[in-house]
Amino acid sequence: MTGxxxxxxxxxxxxxxxxxxxxxxxxxxxxxxxxxxELRLPPERxxxxxxxxxxxxxxxxxTLIRQELEARNLxxxxxxxxxxxxxxELLDEVQLLIEQRGLRFLLTGSxxxxxxxxxxNLLGGRGSDRFLHPFVYPEVRSEGFSLERAMFSGLLxxxxxxxxxxxxxxxxxxxxxxxxxxxxxxxxNLPAFARFLQTAATVNGKILNYTNVGNDAQxxxxxxxxxxxxxxxxxxxxELPPYAKSIKRKAIETSKFYFFDLxxxxxxxxxxxxxxxxxxxGEFFEHFIFLELRGWIDYRRPRTQLHYxxxxxxxxxxxxxxxxxxxxxxxxxxxxxxxxxxLKALREEGLLKRAIxxxxxxxxxxxxxxxxxxxxxxxxxxWKDQLLSK
Numbered sequence: 001m002t003g004x005x006x007x008x009x010x011x012x013x014x015x016x017x018x019x020x021x022x023x024x025x026x027x028x029x030x031x032x033x034x035x036x037x038e039l040r041l042p043p044e045r046x047x048x049x050x051x052x053x054x055x056x057x058x059x060x061x062x063t064l065i066r067q068e069l070e071a072r073n074l075x076x077x078x079x080x081x082x083x084x085x086x087x088x089e090l091l092d093e094v095q096l097l098i099e100q101r102g103l104r105f106l107l108t109g110s111x112x113x114x115x116x117x118x119x120x121n122l123l124g125g126r127g128s129d130r131f132l133h134p135f136v137y138p139e140v141r142s143e144g145f146s147l148e149r150a151m152f153s154g155l156l157x158x159x160x161x162x163x164x165x166x167x168x169x170x171x172x173x174x175x176x177x178x179x180x181x182x183x184x185x186x187x188x189n190l191p192a193f194a195r196f197l198q199t200a201a202t203v204n205g206k207i208l209n210y211t212n213v214g215n216d217a218q219x220x221x222x223x224x225x226x227x228x229x230x231x232x233x234x235x236x237x238x239e240l241p242p243y244a245k246s247i248k249r250k251a252i253e254t255s256k257f258y259f260f261d262l263x264x265x266x267x268x269x270x271x272x273x274x275x276x277x278x279x280x281x282g283e284f285f286e287h288f289i290f291l292e293l294r295g296w297i298d299y300r301r302p303r304t305q306l307h308y309x310x311x312x313x314x315x316x317x318x319x320x321x322x323x324x325x326x327x328x329x330x331x332x333x334x335x336x337x338x339x340x341x342x343l344k345a346l347r348e349e350g351l352l353k354r355a356i357x358x359x360x361x362x363x364x365x366x367x368x369x370x371x372x373x374x375x376x377x378x379x380x381x382x383w384k385d386q387l388l389s390k
Contacts, residue, residue, distance in 0.1 A: 007034045009136050009383070010299050012106070015128060016078050020098060020105040024112055025132030026235050026260060027176050030157045031108040034132060035080050039106070044072075045079050049086040062089040066097055080106040085114040113233035130302075131235060134261050135160055136295040137379045147375070151274040151284045154263020155291075169267040173197070177264070181234055192219050196227050200237075200257070201268035205287055207254050207310075228257065236260050238294055243307035243320045246349050252310045258290050276331065276360075285331040286318055289358055289375065293319055293327070296382050304388075315345035324353040325387055327378075333360045335372050343370055354387075 007030055015021055016039075025031050032048065035041055047065065049055045058064055069079065079097075081090060084107040097103045107127065109115070134155035137145070153165035162168050182193040196217040203213060214224040231237040240256040259265045262284055266274065274284050297304045305323070310316040319327040326346050330339050335357060343355045347369075355370045358378045365372050373381070381387060 007038055007132070007135075007139060009138050009295065010034070010038075010130070010132060012039065012130060015130070016104055016106060018104075020094070020107065020127040022084075022112070022127050022129045023106060023108045023132055024129065024235055025108075025110065026156075027110050027180075028156050028158050028172065029132045029134055031110075031132055032082055033157070035082065035106065035108065039078070039080075041078060041080050041106075045074075045077065046082065047080065048082040050083055055086055058087050058090060062087065062093050065090060066093045069097060069101070069103070075101045075103060078104045078106055080108065082108050083110065085109040085111050088115050091115075111234045113230065131298045133291070133295040133298065136299075136383075137292055138383045141379075147285075147288065148273070148275060150288065151262050151266065151281075154261040154266070156261055156263065159263050165263060166267075169263050173264065173267050177236065177268075181230060181236065192217065193227065195219075196224065198268050200228070200231070201259065201265045203257065204259050204265050205256060205283055205290070207252065208257050209254075231257075231259075236264075238290075240290070240306065240308050240319075243309040243323075245323075246309065246311065246346070248348055249311035249313060249315060249345060252312060256308055258287060258294075260291070262287055262291070282331040285360075285375075286329040289327070289329045289378070290319065292379055292382060293321065296387075300385055301388075309342075309346055311345065315342050317342045317346045320346070322388060323351050326352050326355045328355075328357045330357060330359045333362075335359055335361060335367070340367065340370055344368070 012021055012023065023031060035046060047054065049058070081094070084090065094105050094107070098105065105127070135157060136155070140155070140160070150160070153159045153162065154169065156172070159165045159168050159172070177197060178190060178194050182190055196213070196219060199213050199217040203209075208228070210221045210224045210228075214221040217224065228237070232239055237257055237259045240258060242251060242253050242255060244251045244253045265287065266284070271280060274281055293306060297306060304321060307320045308316070308318055309320050317326045318329045321327060326343055328339070328343050332339065339357060343357065346352065347355055356378065357370055357372045358375050359372060361372060361374055364374065364377050
């Protein structure tokens, strides 16, 4: 699978022709590779703050970047600053260069939290936020994509392409998630934060109960809330809010939480390879579809809302896209009438233009107006931007 190089699902070129962009994403999603291979920016127009010498120079005097770009008489082009959160003071210089020389900037980082916490200048609305996810389906489908492999290794590029993803995942969890992310949350007790991560992985895709997580992780409820917020701010997880506007059936109003990568969850839970025979397969299958929906929204439809719906009487639909398309996910090779109950209950609200059940059946079919789609068919429809077209 060494042929994968480009991140073709995200196209920042047209946006960068108009304005500056913040590109955020967790470590190892491939932000630097995207700049180098997809945007093909010349090396002299890329400032990587992972270069310790450059970082120390700019921390001492942030105006050096403006002096250098003015000396080269650059204007009306794109400049990239990689890992901008390492020197938030540069953003004042960036704003001056945008205003005075018409430069556009691609500012990448693994955490918006550090920028916001430092009170940094976020360009006063002159920059758009975009997010880089691990691989999504259209980027890997031509490489003999295997869902079971994705559940094992996850879809972070280095792990998905690795001959030994288990070892790399363990290092990623230990060094990055536990140590660096705990520092983001000012967590001085690494064992406690490690317990929290493992507990959070066990409730992945479930309705959040901070008290229960705190009891299992042996930390206070308030600390659990803070640490979940850190995971969201560093893009290591996403909150899925409930859809609470249903009238005929009262809805639950508590969010769910999903981690950003399948392999990370499997590693945190210390699970072996996930197969269809295992009870966890259904959870990972739902998680995979969530990540595809989340990636599609961030790349193609950034204003689209994503919710789940669950009534207090127990009817549930996994995902509501906008307020018109309901998507239920079942890891079943033969869909039964009981699998359709949630979709039918939500359809009674009169909101839906489309109801879809994603499954592992081999061919598409339709039952009582509900589309039953194999997961590959659903993803083809999604990434061709046809989900909301009906």
